[in-house]
Amino acid sequence: MAAPPTRLDNRIVLHFDYDCFYASAFEVEQPVLKSLPLAVQQKQIVVTCNYEARRRGLRKLQLISEAKKVCPDVIIVLGEDLTKFRDASKDLYLYLRSFVWGDRVERLGFDELFLDVSDMIEYNVDVLNRNDLENSFFHLDRHDPTIGFAYDATRFHGPTFPPDSEIVSDRLSAAAWSEAETLHIKLLVASHLAGYLRRQLEHQKGYTATVGISTCKAVSKLTGNVHKPNNQTTLLAPYDARENGPESNVIRFLDSHDIQKIPGIGSKLARSLKDHLLNSGRGLDSADGAPPTDNKTTVRDVRLFPGMGPVLLEKILGGPGSPKGIGIRIWNLIHGVDDSEVLEARDFPTQISIEDSYRQLETFEEVRRELIALATSLIRRMRIDLTEKTEVEDQTADSKTDHSLNPKTRWLAHPRTLRLSTRPRPPANSSGVRTYSINRASRSAPLPQYVFNLEENMDALGERLVHDLVIPMFRKLHPEKSGWNLSLLNVAVTNMVESAGEQKRSSGRDIKRMFQQQETILKEWKVPELDSAQPDIDLPVYEDSTWEESDEDEAIPSVICRICSAPIPHFAQAAHEVYHSAPD
Ligand code: TTP
Numbered sequence: 001m002a003a004p005p006t007r008l009d010n011r012i013v014l015h016f017d018y019d020c021f022y023a024s025a026f027e028v029e030q031p032v033l034k035s036l037p038l039a040v041q042q043k044q045i046v047v048t049c050n051y052e053a054r055r056r057g058l059r060k061l062q063l064i065s066e067a068k069k070v071c072p073d074v075i076i077v078l079g080e081d082l083t084k085f086r087d088a089s090k091d092l093y094l095y096l097r098s099f100v101w102g103d104r105v106e107r108l109g110f111d112e113l114f115l116d117v118s119d120m121i122e123y124n125v126d127v128l129n130r131n132d133l134e135n136s137f138f139h140l141d142r143h144d145p146t147i148g149f150a151y152d153a154t155r156f157h158g159p160t161f162p163p164d165s166e167i168v169s170d171r172l173s174a175a176a177w178s179e180a181e182t183l184h185i186k187l188l189v190a191s192h193l194a195g196y197l198r199r200q201l202e203h204q205k206g207y208t209a210t211v212g213i214s215t216c217k218a219v220s221k222l223t224g225n226v227h228k229p230n231n232q233t234t235l236l237a238p239y240d241a242r243e244n245g246p247e248s249n250v251i252r253f254l255d256s257h258d259i260q261k262i263p264g265i266g267s268k269l270a271r272s273l274k275d276h277l278l279n280s281g282r283g284l285d286s287a288d289g290a291p292p293t294d295n296k297t298t299v300r301d302v303r304l305f306p307g308m309g310p311v312l313l314e315k316i317l318g319g320p321g322s323p324k325g326i327g328i329r330i331w332n333l334i335h336g337v338d339d340s341e342v343l344e345a346r347d348f349p350t351q352i353s354i355e356d357s358y359r360q361l362e363t364f365e366e367v368r369r370e371l372i373a374l375a376t377s378l379i380r381r382m383r384i385d386l387t388e389k390t391e392v393e394d395q396t397a398d399s400k401t402d403h404s405l406n407p408k409t410r411w412l413a414h415p416r417t418l419r420l421s422t423r424p425r426p427p428a429n430s431s432g433v434r435t436y437s438i439n440r441a442s443r444s445a446p447l448p449q450y451v452f453n454l455e456e457n458m459d460a461l462g463e464r465l466v467h468d469l470v471i472p473m474f475r476k477l478h479p480e481k482s483g484w485n486l487s488l489l490n491v492a493v494t495n496m497v498e499s500a501g502e503q504k505r506s507s508g509r510d511i512k513r514m515f516q517q518q519e520t521i522l523k524e525w526k527v528p529e530l531d532s533a534q535p536d537i538d539l540p541v542y543e544d545s546t547w548e549e550s551d552e553d554e555a556i557p558s559v560i561c562r563i564c565s566a567p568i569p570h571f572a573q574a575a576h577e578v579y580h581s582a583p584d
């Protein structure tokens, strides 16, 4: 068997997953809902429900009809308009980002975030006083030693994996300070930062999150899943097995997972690995004496399979269409080594697109009406995603000492291009069966300056844009007078040019004032520590996707539905399949 990969554990990564995110967005607006069973409906499906509803037997991706049977007093809210969730997602992202030094904060879909907190942790480990660990102080701003929070560095905050380690309860021994134990200390300090951020998120924004703490994206994401919701888990050192020493906690943690649960190993790769292990005549009893079943092939089954290593993995998974170096990447992943960096945050997306799909869209009047609706929501989206509120001193204030602040909105970036895309529905073939097309036709044009006028009403701007520009583009795409039978319309702005002016957000820019405000608000809070049982919930499929790389609206990696050709976010695939199989 090949040697395990070399591990470079010099980073600390936190993975945030907001609890029952869509449901929380409603609860924040109406706190009374928190104690009631609440389900969010899209089509005929519960896309998510709060934990009170889960306690009463409801599940994500359940049919609404079933949910009503299981819990007749469930409160159902409609979640098809994503505006609320997008706005919340952006707000929480900017909030958490404001704490992190170095700006490595990456969004994964709407409700997950990776934070690379290596710099903050290194700094805070350096300033620990070994003689008084109980009264440690976590510095959130390296330029102002008064900003931060007190904590007890003799123990971890929140649960760990493995649980009840002796190190958790014992005071740190002198040996723990040796080079080999640096990781242990870093993780311990990071567990307190995670606890602090979770409390802030809850008290300042009303959202709870589940956090995983480790040294890379893939492992921190999986680790968080151990204690859900409203909790956190730190994957303890050592991460490397030592001769005659303790075993690696990463290996121990990953080994029991189904191979498909490893972030970065999707269902297709998992299928190939399972097939190989099942079909290969040898080594079926490689791991623990039992052959891997079709239902569950664990990381351990794969890792200990005879001859396993990057070369065999490349043979199994490589080939046309698969990314280069897949063998080594998967070999690394099953050892908990994920080199992918937490990407640097951006102030704005590279494009914004708004679309809708239709069963029937045939007359010009229908098209015009839909285009106006899409253009108006595009402008709304631009105002949210591409502007920021700056605070300027009020020059009209009577006294020079009165520094009252007026919020002023400025554009962070100006998209230069407007794009219209449509997807015509192909005609039925001779046997009356329609083939489904994923082909879009598009046309681009320079975006007129007037859309940046923040004083103008958005409906008026949307209408003007459609008449001036979008309808002529549509006519070029579809010169026929009628009968287009469109299944999709999409309007997008692209080609972003960053506005001149203020430099990119630097770490801790606003933290001082923010912290002072929080101090005042938090004075009366006694922070509760909630530990809850772990529900059995599947993770959404992990894909490397970022705000800036995504080609679709926001960072939702999508696949095209085979039945209706709509682009479906990966995490919603299962729900979408249920939707097609559900009665109308
Ligand atoms: P999840 O993180 O999977 O779910 P959640 O945040 O609601 O619950 P948990 O506490 O288990 O993390 O997905 C985030 C949001 O994405 C969720 O609130 C609703 C939405 N979503 C869909 O629209 N379709 C889906 O199939 C799933 C799973 C989620």
Ligand code: MG
Pocket: 017, 018, 019, 020, 021, 111
């Ligand atoms: Mg979530």
